[in-house]
Each structure stands twice: as C-alpha cells, then as structure tokens.
Amino acid sequence: SQQGEEDPQALSIQEGENATMNCSYKTSINNLQWYRQNSGRGLVHLILIRSNEREKHSGRLRVTLDTSKKSSSLLITASRAADTASYFCATDATDQGGSEKLVFGKGTKLTVNP
Amino acid sequence: DAGVIQSPRHEVTEMGQEVTLRCKPISGHNSLFWYRQTMMRGLELLIYFNNNVPIDDSGMPEDRFSAKMPNASFSTLKIQPSEPRDSAVYFCASSNLQGGMNTEAFFGQGTRLTVV
Numbered sequence: 001s002q003q004g005e006e007d008p009q010a011l012s013i014q015e016g017e018n019a020t021m022n023c024s025y026k027t028s029i030n031n032l033q034w035y036r037q038n039s040g041r042g043l044v045h046l047i048l049i050r051s052n053e054r055e056k057h058s059g060r061l062r063v064t065l066d067t068s069k070k071s072s073s074l075l076i077t078a079s080r081a082a083d084t085a086s087y088f089c090a091t092d093a094t095d096q097g098g099s100e101k102l103v104f105g106k107g108t109k110l111t112v113n114p
Numbered sequence: 115d116a117g118v119i120q121s122p123r124h125e126v127t128e129m130g131q132e133v134t135l136r137c138k139p140i141s142g143h144n145s146l147f148w149y150r151q152t153m154m155r156g157l158e159l160l161i162y163f164n165n166n167v168p169i170d171d172s173g174m175p176e177d178r179f180s181a182k183m184p185n186a187s188f189s190t191l192k193i194q195p196s197e198p199r200d201s202a203v204y205f206c207a208s209s210n211l212q213g214g215m216n217t218e219a220f221f222g223q224g225t226r227l228t229v230v
Contacts, residue, residue, distance in 0.1 A: 031215060033218070041223060042118075042223050043219075043221045044221070045218040045220070048218060088157065092216045100169075100211055101147070101159055101170050102162070102209070104159070105156070107157070
C-alpha cells in the first residue's frame with residue numbers, strides 16, 4: 001500500500017523558476033526522505049528530514065515537514081533543465097509492529113524547459 | 115564500493131518460466147529492500163530484510179514470488195511461474211538501519227523484466 005502521495009503528479013516549468021512538490025503521508029514516521037529518479041535509472045537519495053525537524057536545506061533544495069498535517073514539501077529553486085526527473089517522497093512507516101520499511105509515493109514528474 | 119549491483123539488467127522470458135533476479139547490496143548495510151515499479155502502481159515495496167532475515171513480505175503479490183537472502187552480500191527474488199503481468203522494473207536497495215531508523219537507501223540500476 002502507498003504511504004506517501006505526491007502532488008502534483010506532473011509539473012512543467014521554465015528554467016530558472018522554482019518548483020514545489022508536496023507529499024502527504026498517513027502514519028507516524030521517524031523520518032521522511034526525498035529521492036530523484038531519472039528515466040530508466042535507479043532512485044537517488046536527495047535529502048532526509050527527521051520528524052523533529054521542520055526545515056532542511058541542501059544546495060538548491062529546501063524541504064519542509066509538518067507532522068501535524070502529515071505533509072512535506074520539496075522546493076527546488078532556480079531550476080535547471082538537468083533537474084528534469086521524477087521526484088519521490090519516502091517514509092519509514094513505523095507502526096505497532098516496529099516496522100521500518102521504506103515506502104514510496106507515486107512521484108511527481110518534473111519537466112524543466114530550457 | 116561499486117554501489118548496489120543488480121543482475122541481469124534486462125530479462126525477457128516466456129510466460130510460465132522461472133525468473134531469478136539477483137542483488138548485491140552495499141557492503142556493511144544491514145537492510146535490503148526489493149521494489150517493483152510500474153506505470154500503473156508506481157514503486158511497490160515487495161519485501162525487506164534486516165540482518166539477512168525477512169522482516170515484512172506483505173507486499174509480495176502472491177505465492178509465485180519468493181525472496182531469499184542467504185548472506186549479507188547476496189539476495190535473490192524469484193518468480194515461478196512468471197506471468198505477463200509481472201512485467202515491470204524490479205529494484206533492489208540497501209541501507210543501514212540505525213537505532214531502529216532507516217537512513218539513506220541506495221538503489222541498484224534495476225532489472226527490466228518482460229514476460230511474453
């Protein structure tokens with residue numbers, strides 16, 4: 001079953017603009033991660049934010065986490081054509097069983113037009 | 115480290131045949147995940163192991179699917195018999211579980227399976 005759900009499903013912007021992607025999840029988490037996938041390749045980790053953190057930066061990436069709303073956002077500033085990819089959020093779906101499985105949403109397909 | 119290594123990269127097989135996908139995780143990692151990715155269903159977690167022990171296989175679609183991890187450096191996902199609806203890209207990923215929390219997961223390049 002899907003834990004995280006990203007929106008929008010697809011996003012098309014011009015180079016230089018900012019791109020914002022959102023993720024909602026259902027259960028309590030220890031941390032939330034964002035990954036990127038280029039077409040035909042494996043996923044690559046971008047950033048991890050812990051449940052006691054509200055915001056985290058890495059280069060042109062900014063991630064926020066609102067545990068009260070069970071949601072996160074990924075902001076890519078000053079986008080480049082090379083940022084074109086699919087972006088996924090992943091949560092460690094902790095539950096009563098102590099499960100630490102890493103569950104992904106369906107992703108947002110970002111297209112940055114030059 | 116060469117990263118997570120999956121083989122084969124591509125597999126085309128006939129319906130009813132047995133398919134075995136292989137994965138070598140990153141040395142030192144104690145968690146290993148198998149995922150299946152399709153356009154319709156996205157990235158589905160099939161099974162994950164911790165310290166070579168299967169912890170949660172609730173995502174395995176049916177008895178035709180089985181996974182093993184005989185040691186810390188090797189895992190297999192087997193489909194027997196295969197069906198056309200099993201066609202997908204299968205990913206293996208590994209990470210380090212620290213204090214009960216997963217850290218960054220590293221993915222292999224995937225195996226693209228086509229069952230005709």
